[in-house]
Amino acid sequence: MGEPALRSATNLSLVLGPILMFQGRRLRRTIPRLPEASGPCTGLVSGASPALTSPPLKLLLIGESTAAGVGAAEHSEALVGQLAHATAGRTDRAVAWQVLGQSGATARRARSMLLESELEFTPDVVVLALGVNDVLQMHSASVWRTELRELVSVVRERCGSVPVVFAAVPPMGRFPALPQPLRAVLGLRARLLDRNAQRLASELAGVFHSGSVELAPNQATALFCAGWFHPSPAGYRLWVQHLSAVVETACGFSE
Secondary structure (H helix, E strand, O other), X not given: OOHHXXXXXXXXXXXXXHHHHHHHHHHHHHOOOOOOOEOOOEEEXXXXXXXXXXXXXXXXXXXXXXXXXXXXXXXXXXXXXXXXXXXXXXXXXXXXXXXEEOOOOOHHHHHHHXXXXXXXXXXXXXXXXXXXXXXXXXXXXXXXHHHHHHHHHHHHHXXXXXXXXXXXXXXXXXXXXXXXXXXXXXXXXXXXXXXXXXXXXXXXXXXXEOOOOOOOOOOOHHHEOOOOOOEOHXXXXXXXXXXXXXXXXXXXXXX
């Protein structure tokens, strides 16, 4: 489906407004509030190369509840820990990681988080895992692109000309917690924002997009934790399979 068709389809929200508002209110009452992953927000994963000849690759992950590890008990099972392990395996390098994650964060909030936070190191690569809350807040594609562009600018101000990877906006049209027609509308809006993130990545030097993760209807529930809204450790593992390949390329280890 092309972007004009996606824009037209998302206009269903105007027609279905009362139903969507009812479903949204009910969803906020029924979805359990799950804790973020426990443990330190920094870590080190060993690599195959000797530490003296190959210093650790430094990975910074910034984002919403998925960056904060909701759905996993510890960060080692969540997005940042599994991404660090996969990247170490792909590059034969140790990976030092830090995560700045917050449930409910939008692209605008992520920019403030980066400005307000103390970084443990100057990263070699920055991964941005955002989009769900921008979808839920019904941010337009133009607002989303502007906020992402400004976030990349802040990354470059704080970290230098480091490569930046946009993790794909999660496929909300497959979230089991979402009832129809809310699921269809939010799924279309997520695809629209993701298309705009892809386009922005193609316009900015040193910015990459991980590509969308497609979920078959019969596999979706196995990849979500209790509440059916956030990934389980298995869901994070599938996501990392796509994301780690792009991180490897962004860091110059593959073409």
